[in-house]
Amino acid sequence: MNIIVCIKQVPGSNKAEVDPVTGVLKRDGNDTKMNPYDLYAVETAVRLKEQSGGKVSVITMGPPSAESVIREAFAMGADEGFILTDRKFAGADVLATSYTISQGIKMAGEYDLILCGKQTTDGDTAQVGPEISEYLNIPCIANVTSIEEIGDKGLTVLMDMQTAIEKCFIEYPCLVSVDKDIFLPRLPSYVKMKASKDQKINFITYEDLPDKDETKVGLNGSPTKVQRIFPPSVNDKRELFSGTAEEMTETVLTKLKENKFI
Amino acid sequence: MAELKFNTDKVKDIESFIKLCPFGAIEYKNGELHPNAACKMCKLCIKKGPEGAAYIVEHEKEAVDKSLWQGICVYAEQVRGKVHPVAYELIGKARELVKVTNQKVYCLMIGHNCDASANDLLRYGVDEVFVYDDICLEHFNIEPYTAVFENYINNNKPSAILVGATPVGRQLAPRVAARFRTGLTADCTVLQMDENTDLQQIRPAFGGNIMAQIHTPNNRPQMATVRYKIFEKAQPVEKITGKITHCSLDGINLKSRINVISVDDKPPVKSIENAEIIVAVGRGFKKVEDIEMAKTLAKKLGAEIACTRPLVENGTFDAKCQIGLSGRTVRPKLIITLGISGAVQFAAGMNNSDYIIAVNSDPKASIFKIAHCGIVGDIYKIVPQLIERLG
Structure with a gap:
């Protein structure tokens, strides 16, 4: 089975803040990691390969430095890596990102299954997977908590609907977004890391895309526009207390009584 | 249609211009500055860079009616x-x-x-x-x-x-x-x-x-x-x-490459989304065992226990206990947060709660910006006392 996993490089911490006075976004731009939810997708892919053979490719869109997450995937057992990187991809929203990645997937060869993580920790939208499937005209299922059966024609999976579990059969080729905890992600292997140190990564630029249409990528291809960013609002009916532990305990109890919680 | 462009000639200090971008999306190659695929269009380079160094070029596009x-x-x-x-x-x-x-x-x-x-x-x-x-x-x-x-x-x-x-x-x-x-x-x-x-x-x-x-x-x-x-x-x-x-279904392609085999009820679990009172714990608890006191407090108040993202990522709690953008959104009558600093990621999942009590040792913690009752203090001292006083 040929599997393509979509992964993303995200900031290492979520401690970004807007300075309320200057409006400047404060963040350490150098600290990055693989999106934690993608680890589950890579793990799922590698397990499926171990069971039924085939190849695992990973694909990402981002700056050239996103190479590091491809290398991490190699160390977990991925065989091939693709990076979509071009300044024409700058400023892409969900739609433009999905389009660009779907174009990259068309260049990555034949596939049976595309796997995505639940969502990213920097965008938190969970939208890119389903949008990619639309561009590739393949069926998709998200919130998959378990793969029950790997068939010749498709997969039998469980989808978590919060109050119910839907059991579905999905035909290849298809896209599946896996939930956290579907499998425990393995640690990157030192041996694999050494072995894949010089492995070639395929860089894909705008010029390489099968459909070169500037109105579909980057900022030009993004129907949503960020108008402004600002610090979150503060609650104006708030009180702040400090003192000894005894005094603070008393304050909490008073507030609980005042509001009839006890 | 619009495009972000840089005028390299207007940038005297290339290095500090590159540093303006919190996403590391400004590249300097062959003597020219360019935005790369990491750009989020936050436009801080326009706002904070030298006049005219970064600008947006608008292309005419047919307007939607x-x-x-x-x-x-x-x-x-x-x-x-x-x-x-x-x-x-x-x-x-x-x-x-x-x-x-x-x-x-x-x-x-x-x-x-x-x-x-x-x-x-x-x-x-x-x-x-x-x-x-x-x-x-x-x-x-x-x-x-x-x-x-x-x-x-x-x-x-x-x-x-x-x-x-x-x-x-x-x-x-x-x-x-x-x-x-x-x-x-x-x-x-x-x-x-x-x-x-x-x-x-x-x-x-x-x-x-x-x-x-x-x-x-x-x-x-x-x-x-x-x-x-x-x-x-x-x-x-x-x-x-x-x-x-x-509406008529005539002409709609209802074919699917997905076959729904069965839909089963999930066994009902107590969910934090339906709780009236929540005690939420964060990284202020240094050891997993310490969380027991929060659970005791929750029991005394008839509350459900919930947590922040790091406690799910490190395996202490199940994901269904997580409040926040990558977890659940809650709107209880009362939420008591213990040792939680209050990143917007977490706050977005709970700041519509009717009443928020926050206990945190750092007076500058952002949770105090949304808490109705902010308590600057040590959870290790206050929580045991609360449990004792609640009897």
């Missing part, structure tokens, strides 16, 4: 005949938004035998409920559901579509948005309407302590998802004036 797109549609998701409660909250918000534009509120319902549910929506002031009813639409299946949604949009042209950010909504909305090549903003926490029918969508962004205001100025329909318990439920109207329209 916004007058052809009217009203707000709420996707009324139903699972086995039961409407998800988020739909009633979205109806409430939609009714508020259309006051600005003087347009109508519609609902789209896809399923089987859903007339009773559709009728109930009318009680909340919906002008028209469009129902697509068929046995093959009984269970959620993304391909036929998207095809039906497409048919609805083509026939009725709603200006904006609101979808609950449920497990179904979070797959269906992006699939529909991609089909119409339009914008979709996930997990909005504030929605406002402009007179020109542009929907202003505000959400926490970039995974940090930042809110972003987003709009879709030149595409219709505009689409947004909203979590359950972000907005207030719509008030019933005194007199029902809306109507139900049954």
